[in-house]
Amino acid sequence: MNTAKPGMSPLTEPGAAKIRLLDLSPEEIGAFLSDWGERPYRAEQLTGWIFRKAAASWGEMTDIAAKTRARLARTYDIAPVLTPLLLTESQDQTKKIVWQLSDGTKTESVLIPERDHVTLCLSSQVGCGLGCRFCRTGDMGFKRNLTQGEILGQVFGAKKFLSPDQNLTNLVFMGMGEPLLNPESTVKSLAVLTSPKFLAFSGRHISLSTAGVVPEIYRMGALGLDFGLTVSLGAPTDELRDGLMPINRRYPLKELKRALKAYPLKKGRRITIAYVLLKDVNDGPHEALELSRFLTGLKTKINLIPFNPWSGAPYDRPKEETILKFQKILRDKYHTVIIRRSKGRDIAGACGQLAGQA
Ligand code: SF4
Numbered sequence: 001m002n003t004a005k006p007g008m009s010p011l012t013e014p015g016a017a018k019i020r021l022l023d024l025s026p027e028e029i030g031a032f033l034s035d036w037g038e039r040p041y042r043a044e045q046l047t048g049w050i051f052r053k054a055a056a057s058w059g060e061m062t063d064i065a066a067k068t069r070a071r072l073a074r075t076y077d078i079a080p081v082l083t084p085l086l087l088t089e090s091q092d093q094t095k096k097i098v099w100q101l102s103d104g105t106k107t108e109s110v111l112i113p114e115r116d117h118v119t120l121c122l123s124s125q126v127g128c129g130l131g132c133r134f135c136r137t138g139d140m141g142f143k144r145n146l147t148q149g150e151i152l153g154q155v156f157g158a159k160k161f162l163s164p165d166q167n168l169t170n171l172v173f174m175g176m177g178e179p180l181l182n183p184e185s186t187v188k189s190l191a192v193l194t195s196p197k198f199l200a201f202s203g204r205h206i207s208l209s210t211a212g213v214v215p216e217i218y219r220m221g222a223l224g225l226d227f228g229l230t231v232s233l234g235a236p237t238d239e240l241r242d243g244l245m246p247i248n249r250r251y252p253l254k255e256l257k258r259a260l261k262a263y264p265l266k267k268g269r270r271i272t273i274a275y276v277l278l279k280d281v282n283d284g285p286h287e288a289l290e291l292s293r294f295l296t297g298l299k300t301k302i303n304l305i306p307f308n309p310w311s312g313a314p315y316d317r318p319k320e321e322t323i324l325k326f327q328k329i330l331r332d333k334y335h336t337v338i339i340r341r342s343k344g345r346d347i348a349g350a351c352g353q354l355a356g357q358a
Pocket of ligand 1: 128129130131132135136137138139175176177178210211232
């Protein structure tokens with residue numbers, strides 16, 4: 001990955017790969033422009049072109065002197081960082097986009113239309129190394145982290161697939177990968193996504209999903225960034241979770257609960273608990289009561305996600321009556337519980353189905 005340290009002017013050898021501006025933070029861009037002797041407004045102009053207008057050519061930047069643009073072009077690259085390889089549209093209008101990255105690997109995003117807005121499900125990695133047994137991405141293994149530019153590029157690229165009456169307002173980091181194992185790019189991209197100067201997404205409308213990387217939950221909490229936290233739980237006991245989500249052997253439920261308890265929630269917010277329901281594995285009354293017990297003392301709401309099958313998956317989707325019974329047990333214990341009917345199941349674009357393929 002090409003990056004520049006703040007305050008340093010990156011040098012490129014003749015023939016060396018150029019540095020992608022979308023991979024730098026606004027501060028890093030400001031720092032090298034300052035080293036060049038440019039006035040502060042130049043950084044405002046350039047970062048606006050990169051992070052707000054997603055400029056794809058130097059020619060567009062008409063308010064920047066041609067001489068400066070030529071100098072920028074010698075070292076820096078603004079070509080799109082990912083190319084849409086395949087677009088599949090579901091019967092429910094969900095769109096799955098497979099992106100080709102510059103090193104030949106692939107990642108995916110999913111545009112999910114809701115009643116009055118659109119949600120984009122973003123990836124943070126190519127593949128995932130955590131190997132949750134119910135997840136197709138986990139089945140493909142870890143290839144690499146995405147850069148800041150590749151995360152932001154999904155937002156810019158996906159916007160092109162919206163129809164004129166659609167409004168992209170919500171982002172969920174629930175595509176491929178574990179965002180808290182790619183914290184640098186995730187945090188840097190969040191800063192751009194929520195900045196009023198750039199993409200101005202509301203933190204209320206951004207959710208980051210983790211399988212429970214405990215040290216990073218503490219670290220994210222300490223950073224005080226504005227986003228919603230979702231925890232993929234999968235099972236309410238260590239015995240069951242160890243088998244479904246190998247990360248639990250590293251960070252067992254007791255440690256996870258301690259981290260969630262310490263997580264500084266903004267006023268009126270709750271942690272979302274995503275619980276994938278697997279037939280005859282974790283969908284019984286006993287597990288519902290154990291789940292309630294685990295959540296006691298935490299400010300949470302529960303999303304039940306009936307398993308979305310994929311080819312070769314070792315699990316099935318529970319029957320509707322089982323799902324409703326599970327929900328009722330939790331509601332009777334005064335939990336807020338929503339059954340998430342994942343969209344895009346027919347195009348392998350639903351929760352847990354992404355694998356960089358059609
Ligand atoms: S559920 Fe999330 S963390 Fe688990 S394997 Fe899938 S992508 Fe990785």
